[in-house]
Amino acid sequence: MRILVIDDEMNICLSLKNILEDEGYDCQYALKSKQGLQKIEDFAPEIVLLDVRLDGANGLDVLKQIKENHSQIIVIMISGHSGIKEAVLAMKYGAYDFLEKPLSLTKIKVIIKKAYEFRSISKDYDRLKGEVSQQYQIIGSSKSIEEMLSLIERAAPSDSKVLIRGESGTGKELVAYAIHNQSKRAAKPFVKFNSAAIPNELVESELFGFEKGAFTGAVKSKDGKIEQADGGTLFLDEIGDMNLNAQAKILRVIQEGEFERVGGNxxxxxxxxxxAATHKNLEELVEQGTFREDLYYRLNVIPITTPPLREHPEDIPLIIDHYSHYYAEDLKVPLKIFPDATLKELQSWQFKGNVRELRNFIERIYILISKQIIETDDIMLLGQKKVHTDFWNEVISFKEKKRQFETRYLSTQLRMHNGNVSKTALSLGLQVSNLSRKIKELEIKD
Known part of the structure; x- marks a missing residue:
C-alpha cells in the first residue's frame, strides 16, 4: 500500500517514512503543499498523512483539493497547534481521522491499519453497489422506455407514493429501485416485500415484526420489513395479493407513520x-371488496406503467446484448454473436413472460449451445414454436404479411357466420363474387 506524508518538518517526514516502510508500506513524503499535490498525481497514494499547517498554506484547503479530485484517497490530518474547531472542519471536509503532535508511533500504526481495512471495505462496497446497479439496470431506448425513465426521474426527488403497474416480467422492481436510487433516500435501505410470496397468516409478522411470545416459535422479538426500511424505501410488490388486515395497517403507516408489532402494544x-406494484386490476379488486378503496387512492399518487415487451420489440437487440455480456462474464465463456437474422427472428417472438422470459432464454442459450455464432436454427431448437410468433412484430415482406392478415381475418369471419359466404360478405360490405374469389385465391378451407 502506498502512503504519502505531507509535512513541513523533515524529521517527522523521515521518522514516519522509516516506521511505515518497516511495516511493509511504500512511503514517500513532501515538505510543501504544491509538491504534495504533485506527488498525489505521480505517486497515486492510497493514504495521505497531512499536516494542518504547511509553509504558509492551510492544510484544510489542501484536504479539500485532495477530496475534490481524489475522493477515494484516505486522508489523516496531523497537527501540533490546532483545536477542536480545526478537527471538526477536517472531518467535515472528509478526513478519516485527526491526530495531534507529538505523534504516538503505536497509534499511527493502528490507525493506518484501520484505514487500510476501511479502504478495503469501501472498495468492496463500491463493487457490490456497482453489481446491484447493473442488476437493476433498465435496458432500452424505445419511446415507451424513454417516457418511463423520464417519469421515474420526475417522481424520484419527492416522497410521493408511487403505484407501478404492468405484466409479470416487465421490470416493476427495477422501476422501484430506480426511483429509490435517484431519490434523497438513495443511501438508506431499499427493502422489498412480496405479498404473493408469503402465506397470508405470516404477512403481518413479516411486514410489521413481532414481539417475543407473540405466537408459538416467537422466542425473541424481530424487526419487520417496515422497521428495516426506516429512513429509506419500502417496495410492496404484488400489493393486490395483500390481505385486508395488512392493508389497514399499511394505510395507518401512510397516514400517521406509525404501527405496532404483532403481539405488542x-x-x-x-x-x-x-x-407499490401489482399486475392485477386494482379497480376490479376495489369493486369486489378485496382491496381497500382508501388505500388504493393513497398509493396511486404517481402511477407508472411498465410496458410489455411486445410493445417495444425494437429494444430486444439491446436487451440481448446486455444479458449476453452478463452471462459471458458470469459463466466465464466467450461472448456469443447474434446475427441480424437471429435478432429479427427473436423480435418477432411473443415473449409472454416479457423481459424475464427473454433473459432466461439468453441464459439457456449460453448453457446449452456451445457454438459462438447463434443462428436462427439454433434458437428454433431451444425456443418457442412458430405458433407463438407475434403476428405484428414478425419481419417478412409486406405482400406476405398482407396475405396472412387476409387469410386469418376472412377465416375468422367465415367461422363467425358458420361458413355462410353470403352473410359474411354482407357483414363485411363485400360483393359475394369478390369474397368467393378471394377465398379461392387464399385457399381458405371451409
Missing part, C-alpha cells in the same frame, strides 16, 4: 417512502 414511529 408499543407504537413505533417510522419514516419510509412506499412504492
Amino acid at each position: 408499543k407504537t413505533h414511529k417510522v419514516d419510509v417512502r412506499l412504492i
Whole structure:
C-alpha cells in the first residue's frame, strides 16, 4: 500500500517514512503543499498523512483539493497547534481521522491499519453497489422506455407514493429501485416485500415484526420489513395479493407513520417512502371488496406503467446484448454473436413472460449451445414454436404479411357466420363474387 506524508518538518517526514516502510508500506513524503499535490498525481497514494499547517498554506484547503479530485484517497490530518474547531472542519471536509503532535508511533500504526481495512471495505462496497446497479439496470431506448425513465426521474426527488403497474416480467422492481436510487433516500435501505410470496397468516409478522411470545416459535422479538426500511424505501410488490388486515395497517403507516408489532402494544414511529406494484386490476379488486378503496387512492399518487415487451420489440437487440455480456462474464465463456437474422427472428417472438422470459432464454442459450455464432436454427431448437410468433412484430415482406392478415381475418369471419359466404360478405360490405374469389385465391378451407 502506498502512503504519502505531507509535512513541513523533515524529521517527522523521515521518522514516519522509516516506521511505515518497516511495516511493509511504500512511503514517500513532501515538505510543501504544491509538491504534495504533485506527488498525489505521480505517486497515486492510497493514504495521505497531512499536516494542518504547511509553509504558509492551510492544510484544510489542501484536504479539500485532495477530496475534490481524489475522493477515494484516505486522508489523516496531523497537527501540533490546532483545536477542536480545526478537527471538526477536517472531518467535515472528509478526513478519516485527526491526530495531534507529538505523534504516538503505536497509534499511527493502528490507525493506518484501520484505514487500510476501511479502504478495503469501501472498495468492496463500491463493487457490490456497482453489481446491484447493473442488476437493476433498465435496458432500452424505445419511446415507451424513454417516457418511463423520464417519469421515474420526475417522481424520484419527492416522497410521493408511487403505484407501478404492468405484466409479470416487465421490470416493476427495477422501476422501484430506480426511483429509490435517484431519490434523497438513495443511501438508506431499499427493502422489498412480496405479498404473493408469503402465506397470508405470516404477512403481518413479516411486514410489521413481532414481539417475543407473540405466537408459538416467537422466542425473541424481530424487526419487520417496515422497521428495516426506516429512513429509506419500502417496495410492496404484488400489493393486490395483500390481505385486508395488512392493508389497514399499511394505510395507518401512510397516514400517521406509525404501527405496532404483532403481539405488542408499543407504537413505533417510522419514516419510509412506499412504492407499490401489482399486475392485477386494482379497480376490479376495489369493486369486489378485496382491496381497500382508501388505500388504493393513497398509493396511486404517481402511477407508472411498465410496458410489455411486445410493445417495444425494437429494444430486444439491446436487451440481448446486455444479458449476453452478463452471462459471458458470469459463466466465464466467450461472448456469443447474434446475427441480424437471429435478432429479427427473436423480435418477432411473443415473449409472454416479457423481459424475464427473454433473459432466461439468453441464459439457456449460453448453457446449452456451445457454438459462438447463434443462428436462427439454433434458437428454433431451444425456443418457442412458430405458433407463438407475434403476428405484428414478425419481419417478412409486406405482400406476405398482407396475405396472412387476409387469410386469418376472412377465416375468422367465415367461422363467425358458420361458413355462410353470403352473410359474411354482407357483414363485411363485400360483393359475394369478390369474397368467393378471394377465398379461392387464399385457399381458405371451409
